[in-house]
Amino acid sequence: MKTLIRLAWEALFLSEEPYAEMRDSPNAVPRGLGLVVLVALAVALVGLVGGTLEWATTPDMRDVQKVVLEGIKQMDWYKELQDNPEFREQFTQQFEMGWRIFPQLFGAPNLATAGLQIALLPLRLVLTWFLYGLVAHLFARLLGGQGGLGQTLGCTALAVAPQILNLATFFPYLVVGGVVGTWTILCRYVALKTCHRFRWGRALAATLLPYVALAVVVSLFACLGGVVGALIFGGGTTQ
Amino acid sequence: MKELFQLGRDTLLFKHEAYVQHVARADALKRGLALLVLVTLIAGIASLVVNFAGGLRPTNVQAELREVEEGLQAFFDDAGPFLNLPPDFKKGVYQGFRAARPGIEMGMRIADLPTPLPKPVGIALSSLGKFLSLPFNRLAGWIGYGVWVLLAAKLLGGRATIAQTLGATAIYAVPHVLDILGPVPCLGGLLGLVATVWGIAIYVKALAVANEFGVGRATAATVLPALLFTALALLGMLVLFILSLALG
Numbered sequence: 001m002k003t004l005i006r007l008a009w010e011a012l013f014l015s016e017e018p019y020a021e022m023r024d025s026p027n028a029v030p031r032g033l034g035l036v037v038l039v040a041l042a043v044a045l046v047g048l049v050g051g052t053l054e055w056a057t058t059p060d061m062r063d064v065q066k067v068v069l070e071g072i073k074q075m076d077w078y079k080e081l082q083d084n085p086e087f088r089e090q091f092t093q094q095f096e097m098g099w100r101i102f103p104q105l106f107g108a109p110n111l112a113t114a115g116l117q118i119a120l121l122p123l124r125l126v127l128t129w130f131l132y133g134l135v136a137h138l139f140a141r142l143l144g145g146q147g148g149l150g151q152t153l154g155c156t157a158l159a160v161a162p163q164i165l166n167l168a169t170f171f172p173y174l175v176v177g178g179v180v181g182t183w184t185i186l187c188r189y190v191a192l193k194t195c196h197r198f199r200w201g202r203a204l205a206a207t208l209l210p211y212v213a214l215a216v217v218v219s220l221f222a223c224l225g226g227v228v229g230a231l232i233f234g235g236g237t238t239q
Numbered sequence: 240m241k242e243l244f245q246l247g248r249d250t251l252l253f254k255h256e257a258y259v260q261h262v263a264r265a266d267a268l269k270r271g272l273a274l275l276v277l278v279t280l281i282a283g284i285a286s287l288v289v290n291f292a293g294g295l296r297p298t299n300v301q302a303e304l305r306e307v308e309e310g311l312q313a314f315f316d317d318a319g320p321f322l323n324l325p326p327d328f329k330k331g332v333y334q335g336f337r338a339a340r341p342g343i344e345m346g347m348r349i350a351d352l353p354t355p356l357p358k359p360v361g362i363a364l365s366s367l368g369k370f371l372s373l374p375f376n377r378l379a380g381w382i383g384y385g386v387w388v389l390l391a392a393k394l395l396g397g398r399a400t401i402a403q404t405l406g407a408t409a410i411y412a413v414p415h416v417l418d419i420l421g422p423v424p425c426l427g428g429l430l431g432l433v434a435t436v437w438g439i440a441i442y443v444k445a446l447a448v449a450n451e452f453g454v455g456r457a458t459a460a461t462v463l464p465a466l467l468f469t470a471l472a473l474l475g476m477l478v479l480f481i482l483s484l485a486l487g
Contacts (some may be wrong), residue, residue, distance in 0.1 A: 013268045014402040057361030059352030067352065071345035076338075168375070173368025179379040182386060186401055200393055 004035045011158035014186060019155050019194035023147065028154020036129050036160045040122035043166045047121075051114035054172035058109050065099050109172075129157055135210040136192055143206050145196030155195040159187035243274055247413045250441055258448040261407065268402045271409030275381065276374040282418035287370040289422055294362035300347045304340060311336065377412060387464035388446065395460050397450030407449035411442035 010018040022028050072078055072095075081087045104110065130153070137145075137152040147155070162183035165176050185207065193203035249257030261267055315329055354361050382405070389404050399407070414437035421427040439461070447457035 014405070053364060056356040057354050057364055059349060059354055063352045064349050067345060067348045071341050075341050168371065171368050171371050173365045175372045176375050177379045179375055179382055182382045186386065190401060
């Protein structure tokens with residue numbers, strides 16, 4: 001455990017030593033898996049503390065809903081339309097529906113969601129690590145890389161290190177922002193460069209190609225979904 | 240800590256040896272980041288105090304709105320004759336304000352709703368959270384732009400590793416300690432501009448030292464991503480303009 005924490009801390013600062021240590025480790029995959037789960041659990045638990053403090057310093061959402069509804073009813077456009085019973089009925093329905101979605105979207109503190117992260121975050125990070133590791137390994141080998149699959153997975157597991165920054169969410173209202181994503185890409189670059197002993201150009205290609213592949217797959221599925229949708233709805237109108 | 244302060248001071252004075260020694264260290268990125276975080280937190284202390292004190296002040300919705308309206312009136316009285324505003328502009332601003340008024344009132348009423356923990360605790364935690372977010376905002380901007388600079392530097396023949404380049408360029412934040420005077424009217428803005436220009440100069444110098452190339456190539460590597468983004472944005476706008484013309 002202590003060694004894993006040390007490795008993650010050093011990996012965060014993009015030095016090649018921790019990645020080389022992981023590459024040369026005989027049990028790189030179990031260590032990598034352990035590290036990803038450990039970091040994810042720590043981040044989720046700390047996030048729960050921060051989320052609880054935020055919840056405890058935020059008004060009850062039902063009270064907020066009441067104030068918003070009263071506020072809307074004071075607006076000129078509402079006053080103009082309120083005599084129309086159809087409008088009133090539709091407005092109430094849409095307001096109730098919107099209230100179930102928007103507070104979550106705008107980050108209203110939710111203890112259930114924060115608690116659920118204890119199970120979901122490790123799962124998400126493990127899946128992401130494993131899928132990225134597999135695809136990156138494939139591209140790395142195509143680019144002439146020398147590392148084995150276990151070594152690639154071990155090294156790319158260290159790229160979970162920037163998630164350590166999310167431990168700062170212990171403090172409520174703190175926003176870590178996009179820094180974790182960019183930092184993760186840099187860690188993955190160092191991981192693949194060290195694991196496969198690449199020069200910078202190939203390491204960059206091996207790092208970015210999985211993202212390109214993902215974008216292509218998502219676009220294909222979106223197009224396919226569009227075609228299927230058009231066929232279903234198009235077929236429906238012609239019958 | 241003393242060592243960090245010395246690095247900060249020497250960086251500000253563009254002492255070449257300080258840059259060389261910093262980049263050569265194995266922990267250059269750690270030191271650079273420590274300096275960046277420290278400077279950002281020092282610079283944010285004033286806004287932390289202002290936010291906390293402002294949060295504790297009891298709010299009077301009507302008084303606040305009156306204050307905004309008076310501010311608008313004062314602006315039009317003082318600056319209006321010099322700005323040569325169209326006749327309907329003032330009317331439009333007041334109409335916009337009146338339309339936004341229920342929304343502002345709503346926001347203020349929500350802020351006054353009771354919470355499980357006492358209000359001052361919430362205000363303190365919220366101010367602290369915003370204050371501690373400042374280094375993350377700066378980090379996001381620095382690293383987000385830095386990856387493109389890294390690529391440009393590599394393409395221009397740079398020799399530094401990622402850790403060296405990032406460690407070196409992180410010290411660009413040092414002049415931003417002047418941002419502590421940000422809330423001071425006029426002076427704050429001026430000092431902010433000085434800090435930005437000074438910071439860019441440090442960035443270029445640090446990039447040149449880390450990559451062992453001249454200031455010309457370091458400037459090119461620093462500026463190229465910005466030029467590229469601007470060109471892409473202009474191209475995007477041009478495409479949109481052509482499309483809008485084509486579609487009538």
